[in-house]
Each structure stands twice: as structure tokens, then as C-alpha cells.
Amino acid sequence: MKFNHIAAQQLLALSFATFAFSATAMDKVTLKLAHNLDTSHIVHQTWVQMAKDLSAESGGKMKLRIYPGGQMGGPRETLELLQNGALDMTKAMANELEAFTPAYSVYSLPYLFKNDAHFNAVVHGPVGDAMTEATKEKGFFPVAAYVGGTRSFYAKKPIHSPADMKGMKFRVIVTPTTIRFIELLGASPVSIPLGEVYTALQQGVIDGAENNEPSYVQTRHEEVAKYYTENQHTAMPDYLVIANKTWDRLSDEQKAVLEKVLKKSEATQAKAWDLMVAESVKEAEKDGATFITVDKEPFRQALQPLYDDFKKDPVRGPWITKIESAGEGIAQ
Template sequence: MRNSKIFRALKISLCLLVIFSLSACDAIKRDVTVIKLGHGLDTSHPVHEAMLYMGERAKEKSNGSIEIDIYPNQQLGSERESLELLQIGSLGMTKVSTGVLENFIPSLKVFGLPFLFRDREHRFKVLESELGEKLLNDGLGKRLKGLTFYDAGSRSFYGKEPMESPEDLEGLKLRVMESNTAMNMVKMLGGSPTPIAWGELYTALQQGIVDGAENNLPSFYLSRHYEVCKYYMVDEHTALPDELLISTMVWDKLSEEEKVWLKEAAMESSEYEKKLWREAELEALEEIQKAGVKVTYPDKEDFREMVQPMYEEFSKDPEMKKIIEAIQAVK
């Protein structure tokens, strides 16, 4: 445990060194606000493309006075490390899954509840409502301001052995994010949850460290996990959105006009990403089937019944119960 903490501290220190070195190059841009955005996605991912679009829109709206430099593929750290760098103001922006973010902002663990949304339309209505805006701002006390949510589709299970029902998950070692909610869900479905960094998962699947995982279709395809796992079960248990965040230490230094430009650019990129995401889902489904992956569509009611105790547990917290009821009330 101690060695793990030392390694993590060294890794963060290295990320800081890289960021500070990059910052020195920006010193000559005296009339330009340069914001560094680090994330862990591949450059072909729809969310990365949406963030590039956001950067273009912010630059246009500000007449070139706002520039967003984007560093993908965990160049500046993992999701958790990027969040920690935001909190101390060493990194300007990042994109993380709300599954990881729940460790920093407890209210967001609501998104980890299985079958929370009725359908895709309901999900968007919630994320774009006053409730969605409130959830974006729930991290202000942690120096994290949410600017927008990005669609990350629905997550489903995949593995090396046939999957057609919850019974097929029994006893399997399944990779999950660093999320207590995700781990509890897998336990209720009979699996053994194993947190592993996304970048290390392909090797873990190859070497049999885990038997399978759960994620959305584009991520399953772009990560090439279909080369190892030939079974994808579309149970769509959760729909965890990604969240685009900015450090409040950076946000507070922006002028009111700059804040408006950046917020508008972020929201426009979210709309743009919806279309990209839908196209990516259809492409991924077609390509993995071409690669020999067997895609199955189980009865979701079997899953709903097994995870119902999670709702009962969440409802013991008055604030969480209020959020769940508010989401369910959105028509």
C-alpha cells in the first residue's frame, strides 16, 4: 500500500513537471488565455472530437483570446490524477466519467444506479434540465466546476465466454471503474468486481487477470477489446455520462465574458457530440460483428430485479432519495 502511494505521488509529480514545462511555452501569449485540457481517451473517440470542436468554438467566440490545448491518451495523467491536478490548479480542464467522479462528488453516484433512465430521450432531458445543471455545480466545494455532460451511451457486459443472462456473470472477475456503485452492482449480479485502469485492461484481459468487463460499444470497439472478448451482452445496465470540468482556480480568473464564451462552447460541443456518438455506436456494432463477436440481447427485467436492493440502499440517504425521485419525475 505504501509503495502504491509513493508510486502515485511520483507519477503526479511527473505530470506536474510536464505541465509546468508546457506553461513556460505559453508565457509569450500575454493576450491569450491558454487552458490545458488533459484526458484519457483516444483521438478517434467521439468525446475527444467534441472537445476539439469546443476549443474551436471558444476560440471563435473570443476572437482568439481563449485557446484550449488538448492532451489525450493520459499524457497528463489518469482520470483520478487529472482531477487531483484540477483541484490544485495545475491543470485547467479534464473529462472524466461520472463513475470515477463520484469519489470526489458523492451526489454523482446516482448515475451508477442500474436502469436509472427510462430511455435515451429521458437521459438527455435529465442532463439538460435544471437538475442536471445543479449536479454540474455540485463539485464547486471541491474546486471542480462542471461545464457540460457528454453522452457516453449505455454500458453492457462483455467477456471471453458466452453471455446471455445474469447467470452467465456468476463467479466471473469483471473489470469495473474505481466506483463503489459499480462494484456493488457487479456483486449483486454474482460477479467479482476488479478495479483496473482503462489503459491496462487490454493486457489484463489477455493475461486472464479478469474474465471480462463492462463498457459502451464505441469504447469496446476502439480499445480493440473485441480481439480478446468475443461475447458482448447488450443489457445496458447503466448510462454513465462523461463530464467536462474546469478547475475553479482557473474559472475564477476568467472574465464574465470569457465564462459565457466557454460555457456556450462547451454546451454546443455536447450537442455536436450526440450525433458523433450515435454514429460511433452504429459503426462499432457493425464492426465488432464483422470481427466475429456474438452480440446478445438478454431480458433486462432479470437484471432489474437483482439490483433493486441498490435503490433501497440509496433511498436511505434523504438527499439521494430526493435526486432519484427528481430524475424519475422528468417527463
């Protein structure tokens, strides 16, 4: 199934009514947004819709020009372009912002959130606002946050608990955190480019990998790793980041219009993502994949040493405390 077609349909179905903004006195502005996603990606489709909304809300005075597919480089390069004033906006995952603001490193910690409600309370609440403020000194800051899904393990054999992972080799995005994370679960981390994972699974170079459900299907990994374990170890947002210089040159009216369409884009993308996940599960099951519901507690217990190390860290520890506080009163 063509996922760009699915994404387009979902975003069209979820589109809210747009009301023209009275902008007779507003100056014209064109904002440039560059990212490294394929045009079939749900976040790119969200921004295509946002460009239409921005034009409609501003009476045609505000335009959004999108450069997808890494035309201006990867996240590191485009973030530097923001700092230099050569680009207005870009996309960055939390772990890509970590190099500029260490606070974002907490998102790579497994089982940081109780559930989706806790995730949203952090990302779209006071903790997320505080992270935004901490980022501004780097010359840019997030203006919207999008659902990136939860990452889980999938493999050539069923995994019901950490005991089943002992001795297995898993492809991961290798960082100090993920190396320790995988090793604590009794497995070995392997660094392989995403485009080579299918063949590595097929040939037995690795036993499994980890990602969200749409990526599991889009990469066709369900063909060679039939068991998807819904352990949901990490949840990391995708951010839309704007340059300070761009934000500062916008008028109050322009900022109000941009904030309105950004808020709409967050809600639209979140709903479209949920539909995409459901569709991905159906597609994978048609291809013979099995989805395994597990007790997450044994995974959390195995990873407690990693969590303890993070809490002792003078930079990350206070952020984890804030995130825990944001989850108080939210049911597991």
C-alpha cells in the same frame, strides 16, 4: 479501422457553421485543458474542434491549449490542479467527481435511467444544474457534459439473463457498488487493469467484462469475447470541468463565447458518438461478434436490493428521488 480517423471524419461532418464574434474590445485569454484520454478518443477530437470554434467565435482573442494523454496526470491530479489554480479545465467522469461531491455516486447505480431521453433530461436539466451548484464549493464545476455511452456485458458465452451469469468471473472497475452489483447477478467481480483484460479473457482467467461498444472494439476484446449482451446497465457522462478561479476571471463576453462553443460541442459529440457506436457494431460483427438483445427487466429485478440501499442513503436517496421525478412522463 483507425478510430481517430473515424472520429475526425464524424466531427468534420457534424460541424456546425461558425460565425465570427465581434470581440474588438475583448481581452486575450488562453485556457489550458488537460485530460487523460488518447488523441484518438471522440471527446478529445470534440475539444480539438472546440478550440477552433473558440478562436473563430472570439475573433482570435480566446485560445484553448490542450494537453492530452495524461501529460498532467490522471483525473484526481488534474482536478487538484484546478483547485490550486494551476490549470483551467479538465475531463472527469461522474465516478471520478464522486470523491469530491458524493451526489455523483448515483451514476454508478445500474438502471438509473429509463432511456436516453431520461438521461439527457437529468444531465442537461435541473438535476444536473443542482449537481453543478453542489460541486462549486470544491473549487471547480462542470460546464459541459458528454455522452459516455452505456456499459453492457460481453463474454465468451452468450448471456440472455442473470441466470446465465451464475458462477462467471467478470472484470469490472471495482467499487463497493460494482462488487454488490455483480454478486447480485450471481457472478464474481475481478479487478484487472484494462490493458491486461485481453490476455485474461484469452487465458480464461476471467469469463467476461463490461464496457460500451466503441471500447469493446478499440480494445479488440471482440476477438476473445464474441458475445456482447446489450443489457445496458449503466450510463455515465463525461464532464468538462472548469476551475472557479478561471470562470470568475472571465468577462461576461468571454463567458458568453465559451458557453456557446461548449453547447455546440455537446451536440456535436452526442451525434458523433451515435455514429461511432453504429460503426463499432459493424466492425465487431465483421470480426465474428454476436450482439444479443435482452429483456432488461430480470436484470433490474435482480439488482433491486442495491437500488433499495441507495434510496435509504441520506445523501444519495434524495438525488435518486429527483432523478426519478425527472423521468416522469418519459416513455420506457
